[in-house]
Amino acid sequence: MQNLVINLSNKFYEKKSKPAELSVKQKKIAQVMHEFKEGDLHSGKSKNSVTNPKLAIAFALSEADGLSTEKKK
Incomplete structure (x- = not known):
């Protein structure tokens, strides 16, 4: 009985972590x-859509890398 009470009481004191904000690169990868x-x-410029997931990941990473190389004003 005591173990049950201890286990139930621990659930109320658990800290919930806040979701971390995504960086600009992570947002771009998620968008792609x-x-x-x-x-x-x-x-x-082709009308055909990408069907290979590895190719999609390559596009996402290359577009995200392009974000960091842009000149800051």
Whole structure:
């Protein structure tokens, strides 16, 4: 009986962590992967959508790297 009381009381004192904010690169990667899942991701100017998930990841990473190399004003 005492173990049950201790286990129940510990649940009330657990700290819940706040979700961490995403960086600009992580947001861009999430956006590109969402486009891939919806079927809206296209390679270049072609009308064909990307169907390979590894290719979608490559696009997402390359677009995210482009964000850091832009000149800051």
